[in-house]
Amino acid sequence: xxxxxxxxxxxxxxxxxxxxxxxxxxxxxxxxxxxxxxxxxxxxxxxxxxxxxxxxxxxxxxxxxxxxxxxxxxxxxxxxxxxxxxxxxxxxxxxxxxxxxxxxxxxxxxxxxxxxxxxxxxxxxxxxxxxxxxxxxxxxxxxxxxxxxxxxxxxxxxxxxxxxxxxxxxxxxxx
Numbered sequence: 063x064x065x066x067x068x069x070x071x072x073x074x075x076x077x078x079x080x081x082x083x084x085x086x087x088x089x090x091x092x093x094x095x096x097x098x099x100x101x102x103x104x105x106x107x108x109x110x111x112x113x114x115x116x117x118x119x120x121x122x123x124x125x126x127x128x129x130x131x132x133x134x135x136x137x138x139x140x141x142x143x144x145x146x147x148x149x150x151x152x153x154x155x156x157x158x159x160x161x162x163x164x165x166x167x168x169x170x171x172x173x174x175x176x177x178x179x180x181x182x183x184x185x186x187x188x189x190x191x192x193x194x195x196x197x198x199x200x201x202x203x204x205x206x207x208x209x210x211x212x213x214x215x216x217x218x219x220x221x222x223x224x225x226x227x228x229x230x231x232x233x234x235x236x237x
Contacts, residue, residue: 187229
């Protein structure tokens with residue numbers, strides 16, 4: 063166990079040492095390469111920043127307005143028919159846009175129902191097997207300037223739906 067603790071503390075310094083050593087051995091100007099990469103990274107951040115701010119503001123407004131609770135209450139009878147916990151609807155919807163907002167909703171579910179409940183297990187599995195589709199697409203496609211997403215969105219939404227369904231199935235199986 064002490065070796066793993068040492069390894070976790072030393073991994074990043076070792077990684078940096080290996081990169082610098084390799085650069086010195088190959089004759090690469092390490093500092094200029096680092097500066098060039100940092101400038102390119104900052105340009106990408108500036109390009110995608112408006113999209114990220116828009117997504118975060120929209121998710122914040124939805125969460126603060128109470129829309130998610132209203133939406134879950136509206137679909138609760140349909141959820142009961144298919145044995146889907148209605149409390150997970152808001153997490154499933156918000157997760158499409160923001161993982162951090164979905165984590166906040168998951169913490170609310172943990173406080174209300176507990177971590178070992180159907181809702182707690184379902185939301186835990188759901189957060190780990192779904193992706194923030196719109197956030198990921200906006201970041202990656204904006205950074206490489208792709209305008210036509212083709213089949214990416216339908217396939218990503220289908221994969222997310224499969225992850226949501228299987229998270230509830232696995233939660234039922236674990237109880």
